[in-house]
Amino acid sequence: MIxxxxxxxxxxxxxxxxxxxxxxxxxxxLGYMFLAQVDNFFLLQPQLIHLENTPGVTxxxxxxxxQLAAIILLMIMPLVTMxxxxxxxxxxxxxxxxxxxxxxxxxxxGKFLGLSTxxxxxxxxxxxxxxxxxxxxxxxxxxxxxxxxxxxLLLGSFAAIGLYLSSLTENQTIAAVTTYGALLMxxxxxxxxxxxxxxxxxxxxxSLMQHHQNMLExxxxxxxxxxxxxxxxxxxxxxxxxxxRDRLL
Numbered sequence: 001m002i003x004x005x006x007x008x009x010x011x012x013x014x015x016x017x018x019x020x021x022x023x024x025x026x027x028x029x030l031g032y033m034f035l036a037q038v039d040n041f042f043l044l045q046p047q048l049i050h051l052e053n054t055p056g057v058t059x060x061x062x063x064x065x066x067q068l069a070a071i072i073l074l075m076i077m078p079l080v081t082m083x084x085x086x087x088x089x090x091x092x093x094x095x096x097x098x099x100x101x102x103x104x105x106x107x108x109x110g111k112f113l114g115l116s117t118x119x120x121x122x123x124x125x126x127x128x129x130x131x132x133x134x135x136x137x138x139x140x141x142x143x144x145x146x147x148x149x150x151x152x153l154l155l156g157s158f159a160a161i162g163l164y165l166s167s168l169t170e171n172q173t174i175a176a177v178t179t180y181g182a183l184l185m186x187x188x189x190x191x192x193x194x195x196x197x198x199x200x201x202x203x204x205x206x207s208l209m210q211h212h213q214n215m216l217e218x219x220x221x222x223x224x225x226x227x228x229x230x231x232x233x234x235x236x237x238x239x240x241x242x243x244x245r246d247r248l249l
Contacts, residue, residue, distance in 0.1 A: 001102055005110025009084070010117050019118065022076055027125060030069055034129045037061040058140040062130040063216045066147050069126060070154055070212055074187060077155060078179035080118065081162025082172040084111050085239075089170035098247040104240045108163070112236060115159040123151045143218035150215030153228035154208065158183055160235035167242045183208070 013019040041060050088094035097107055127148055133139060162179040169175050186208045204210060211224040 001106045002110040002113060005107060006113035006117065009111050009114025013080075013114070013118055018079065022080065023122060023125065026069075026072065026076065026122065029072060030065060030126060031129065033068055034061070034065055037065055038133075056140060057133055057137050058130075058143045061133070062139070062144065062147060065129070066126070066151060067213070067216055069151070073122075073155060074158065074183050075180065077158040078162055078176040078183070081115065081159055081166055081179055082176035083166070084115065084163050085166040085243075086170050086172045086175040090172070094246070098243055104243040104247070107243065108236055108239045112159060112163060115163065116156060119152060119155040119159060123148065123155065126151070140218065146215050146218050146220045149220070150212055150224075153215075153225070153232075154212050157208065157228050157231040157235075160232040160239075161186075164235040164239045164242065167239045167246075 038061055041057060044060065085094065088097065098104070127144075130139065130144060158179075161182055162175070165179045165182060166172075166175040168178075186206065188209070189203055189207050205227070211227050214221070214224050
């Protein structure tokens with residue numbers, strides 16, 4: 001049943017123009033920025049030749065591109081997740097789901113899997129840009145893999161948070177605005193952490209930006225992986241409990 005719900009979620013996304021518009025807009029914006037970064041690399045190349053431990057194409061072109069992509073997607077992902085459960089509530093189809101023999105965990109995991117499929121398509125399309133550089137240069141495959149995994153985990157966290165906030169209301173606008181606010185808070189909380197204990201505080205650890213930046217630089221450690229998995233699991237559990245409360249009402 002999880003796969004059935006996931007397939008329905010993906011098909012409903014692509015039957016509406018929103019998913020196609022989001023994919024097109026992101027490709028156009030980041031495609032322009034990608035070409036700008038490549039042009040900037042050519043301008044810097046004569047100066048880089050004389051430096052020791054010269055940063056490569058991956059550091060100068062790819063990492064900044066996906067740093068920008070994360071910020072753009074932070075603003076766009078609430079538009080993707082806002083309809084997940086809020087629309088079901090508004091159309092009264094959620095009542096049919098929660099009154100069926102299905103477990104709440106099946107419903108939530110199915111919807112999250114559907115969102116994750118969309119995320120995988122989105123990130124894979126974005127990765128085609130740096131992969132095209134293999135035609136004329138070499139890339140750091142390890143850093144490229146770390147960036148790919150980082151984007152999947154980051155957007156998975158966005159999706160889990162958005163799914164939970166969508167379960168709290170039947171108004172899609174409220175779901176989108178609250179998701180955007182929550183994601184922005186978790187993104188900029190790093191600024192507060194930097195002023196406390198030299199940025200090594202618990203507040204700083206909660207920052208989405210800090211963990212994403214580490215993986216963009218190719219630093220792939222278990223603490224960053226655990227952070228994203230805990231965020232995803234925690235908000236999926238909260239969503240399941242929220243739907244259980246709705247079933248009892």
